[in-house]
Amino acid sequence: MTLRHLPLHDGWTLTADGPVPVGLPAGGVPAAVPGCVHTDLLAAGLIDDPYLDDNEKRLGWIGRTDWTYRTEFLWAGDGHAFTDLCFDGLDTVATVLLNGTEVGSTANQHRGYRFPVRSLLREGLNTLAVRFTAPYTYAEALRDKLGDRPGAYTEPYAFIRKMACNFGWDWGPTLVTSGIWRPVALESWTGPRIAEVKVLADLDGDGVPRLALTLDVDRAGDGPLEASVEVAGARAAFTVPDGEDRGAVTLSVPGAARWWPHSHGEQPLYDVTVRLGDEAWSGRTGFRAVGLEHEAFRISVNDEPVFVRGVNWIPDDCFPVRVTRQRISDRLDQAVAAGVNLVRVWGGGLYESDDFYELADEKGLLVWQDFPFACSAYPEEQPLYDEVAAEARENLVRLAPHPSLVLWCGNNENLEGHADWGWQEKLAGRTWGHAYYHELLPALCAEIDPTRPYWPGSPYSGSPELPPNDPARGTVHLWEVWNRADYTHYADAAHRFVAEFGFQGPPAYATLRRAVSGPLGLGAPLITHHQKAEDGDAKLLRGLGDHLPQPGSFDDWHWLTQLNQARAVxxxxxxxxxxxxxxxGAIVWQLNDCWPVVSWAAVDGDGRRKPLWYALRSVYADRLMAVRDGALHLVNDSPRPWEGALRLTRRSLEGVVLAEETVVVATAAREVTRVPLPPSVAGPADSSREVLVAELGDLRTVEFFEEDPRVALPPARYDVTVTQGDESGIGYRVTVTARTLLRDLALFPDRLDPAAEVDDMLVTLLPGESAVFHVTGAVLKDPEALGRRPVLRCVNETAAV
Structure with missing residues (x-):
């Protein structure tokens, strides 16, 4: 049998089913498939870019409008017995009509649909229409029927199986989409067809790689069906028995090497080929074992515990069709370059694209996958319950081959909401999601994907009877810091696993400048529109606390709040x-943004790295020095011992050594050594005029005894030389030589050219020391501006040099 696959991506038009506040062409708007209404209207010039200024405010009508996509296509009899119309993704509530006949309806963005249509196809011209009911119409009607549920936001996202953050979040705009958001095609065949392949790759009890494969078939005739699977030099034949539509086989794969996260080893991947008659299915997988110690919440790969250096991932664009494979690759490369070894796909977004997980496999990034539930009580009544079961089944099978995926998690913050946010009284006995997280989802995971652990939600302490945010068990989310407490309160307790914590900062200057056409001033309305957190601007300033001075200008606000974000995390x-x-484990909220906004992200909505990213690269490095409780902690998360002579000096701000101690240290691989600070260096004579410097090999940390406003920082004095062409002959080389101590030296070349990037940031220099910054991505009219404010900043600057 030869499967015929006919994509249906051309010739689509979009019309509104009712009045709208823009003038649509009589024949409809040309529509891109895959795509969505917003991007089609934007491409047609009918709406302004919702990411710029406050244009978002004027686009709420799109999510309250019914829309229809239409196309025509030619079809000729192909001799096959069966033809299905296949949608990989419809967003969200849709009725599908072929040649005027309804073939099916949908109500779930998180799954695909397949409709048999052979009898409806015509020789020659055929018409296909997809009518979308407004998401608000559907969700609000179901809310009225089932009764409202409490949540973090008043929007009805709990009543529709759709990306929740479409309805707005404390970092995202309210842009409620409709559209054919993933590919659509006609598939024709005769005889048995490979309907679904589930691949589970792990290690057996002796540590030998093994592959368990399940094959589902569509068939019309009787008799057994012969199939086979090949991977990494191993092959096995198996049978789909007569009268059944499923066959399974498990084979040992001794020729395969183990897959590891990049922090622990290599990422060998192997092609898998399944054959049924003359039809073949191909995929790719890697072999590893995953474990989870529940109380300690310790993830292990191949029996080796992994300290999770993580980031939370949100959808990288409000319109997922714009998120290309290259864009995902760039974003995940930024994570790897910052020392990240795990990405948590947050529950208010999506099961991400195949590209996302394939790239995580290749780059050695572990993936924690939330099921799509976040920050609300979710009703368990129909039709929602069956939709949740269907989407979970589909995505459990789709994502099973990926070695990067190491954890399924039931939800984000819904267990905490029910326990601690006053939901129980408001619910008055109505369903809220308990059956999803403690019954349906764990049962499906055990049935379909027993190779990975399941965790009911985060934060969660391992039992419904325990407080969800117990620091001694399971996972915690730490949001007192940022919302109410100073960031030093992170040190109030030792936690088992911190799955969310973070601090806000503005995006890069060039990102903000692109997004806002008006003046960039403190409290400017258009900047305020790009701050979605409750009381966010005030929290930014309050968060500076005793750590940094209050800003007197926009430039100082931008610099100091970005710096404070980096320092806090x-x-x-x-x-x-x-x-x-x-x-x-620690999983920072968050890696990325979906639009230009003041947020918790390390990489802003235009893909630019904020100072937080550079701080992450430092504190997520394999080796780290951390001063705590009168001791220096040597954190060695590398496969080799960390040994040598630790030099500890107490110095004046002028660089004079006031006391010095040398301690011979040895920290084993994947361990931490606590080195008590000798009294001569631990206690300053004048805390406002001294620093502690710790040096071991090529790693150094400079610790201040006081917060910056209480340190007698000298006026910044330094020499700067800018030369065009680095070692590769491109870009600029900026050398800064300190004549005084310089605290947190930073360079912001995007202020001169939006394409410019710098390789390092937040460098503290002692008098006489130099730092070299490499600037790439632009040709500048005035390269010397790289050495002046507001491009070159440090905490103790008082005037341009």
Missing amino acids: AFGIRHFRSHTPYCM
């Missing part, structure tokens, strides 16, 4: 990692 990570192995 770095402080938390140093604390968490210093408690290894009691604490075995």
